[in-house]
Amino acid sequence: xxxKLAKSSTKAIKQNAVLGAGIMGGGIxxxxxxxxxxxxxxxxxxxALDLGLSEAxxxxxxxxxxxxxxxxxxxxxxxAITPTLEYNAIxxxxxxxxxxxxxxxxxxxxxAETEQHVSDDAIICSNTSTISINQLAESLKKxxxxxxxxxFNPVHRMPLVEIIRGEKTTDDTIAAVVAATxxxxxxxxxxxxxxxxxxxxxxFPYFAGFSKLLLDGADFVAVDKVMEKQFGWPMxxxxxxxxxxxxxxxxxxxxxxxxxxxxxxKIDNDPVTVLFNAQRLGQKNxxxxxxxG
Ligand code: NAD
Numbered sequence: 001x002x003x004k005l006a007k008s009s010t011k012a013i014k015q016n017a018v019l020g021a022g023i024m025g026g027g028i029x030x031x032x033x034x035x036x037x038x039x040x041x042x043x044x045x046x047x048a049l050d051l052g053l054s055e056a057x058x059x060x061x062x063x064x065x066x067x068x069x070x071x072x073x074x075x076x077x078x079x080a081i082t083p084t085l086e087y088n089a090i091x092x093x094x095x096x097x098x099x100x101x102x103x104x105x106x107x108x109x110x111x112a113e114t115e116q117h118v119s120d121d122a123i124i125c126s127n128t129s130t131i132s133i134n135q136l137a138e139s140l141k142k143x144x145x146x147x148x149x150x151x152f153n154p155v156h157r158m159p160l161v162e163i164i165r166g167e168k169t170t171d172d173t174i175a176a177v178v179a180a181t182x183x184x185x186x187x188x189x190x191x192x193x194x195x196x197x198x199x200x201x202x203x204f205p206y207f208a209g210f211s212k213l214l215l216d217g218a219d220f221v222a223v224d225k226v227m228e229k230q231f232g233w234p235m236x237x238x239x240x241x242x243x244x245x246x247x248x249x250x251x252x253x254x255x256x257x258x259x260x261x262x263x264x265x266k267i268d269n270d271p272v273t274v275l276f277n278a279q280r281l282g283q284k285n286x287x288x289x290x291x292x293g
Pocket of ligand 1 (some may be wrong): 020021023024025042043044045048097099100101102103106110127128129130150151152153231244249
């Protein structure tokens with residue numbers, strides 16, 4: 001507190017671009033627009049763009065119902081999001097946030113293509129949850145302008161953004177992304193590149209502990225109740241896994257177990273994997289630990 005960032009070198013972010021209009025890309029585009037930074041939202045398919053826009057409209061619609069959003073704000077926010085299928089539309093972006101599918105190959109191609117379409121001093125970030133930032137940086141000619149910018153789901157409600165510094169990321173890049181995060185109304189934390197970054201590095205060993213409790217015979221509803229009522233957390237681990245999604249959780253758990261085996265071992269018959277294999281994915285398909293109506 002009290003220390004000001006050096007004015008001279010922090011790049012001003014006047015226009016954002018988001019690649020991928022899915023759960024995260026749509027949420028990030030909404031958040032940028034509602035806080036006053038115009039944003040280009042690029043996907044490879046029109047239905048995906050329509051879905052991203054309708055998500056933003058849904059959040060704004062709920063805000064209007066609660067009297068928190070005026071029709072003027074709704075119109076301005078939606079107008080600030082420019083959906084596109086063309087790379088050309090991102091050419092004026094100061095900050096590009098990649099939020100396409102969690103696949104290192106696809107992300108590598110998208111990042112390299114992005115670099116060909118933006119200015120030399122544009123900043124490029126990835127919203128990846130599990131892929132190493134240093135690995136992704138290898139697909140760029142100028143990795144010094146690249147870092148992780150990891151939002152949490154749902155973007156409009158979760159305050160934290162992890163900013164992940166790669167080995168080649170410059171201080172100026174980090175300063176600009178910190179400023180952009182604050183501009184988007186979020187709380188930035190800067191972390192180094194490691195499996196799970198900070199939040200998932202804490203969260204997944206906790207999930208693993210929960211899985212072991214279940215294998216020892218604990219009742220998941222009882223564990224959730226204890227965490228909510230006695231511990232005071234907003235939700236217990238079973239409910240949180242249903243929110244995260246069993247597919248995402250199963251994948252992230254194996255990345256963590258490979259990356260930090262001293263903190264997290266693979267669990268035989270992990271209930272999360274059992275549910276995933278049974279396609280009980282959680283809230284996203286209506287059934288996980290709990291059934292959703
Ligand atoms: P999603 O499947 O909902 O959306 C991905 C979008 O990317 C789709 O609309 C798809 O059409 C689009 N896409 C695919 N290839 C593309 C390309 N070449 N160019 C442009 N768009 C392309 O996925 P999601 O849940 O929004 O996740 C996106 C990223 O965010 C992943 O890296 C994921 O790890 C990360 N993330 C997800 C969560 C979460 O809870 N869902 C949380 C934090 C971070």
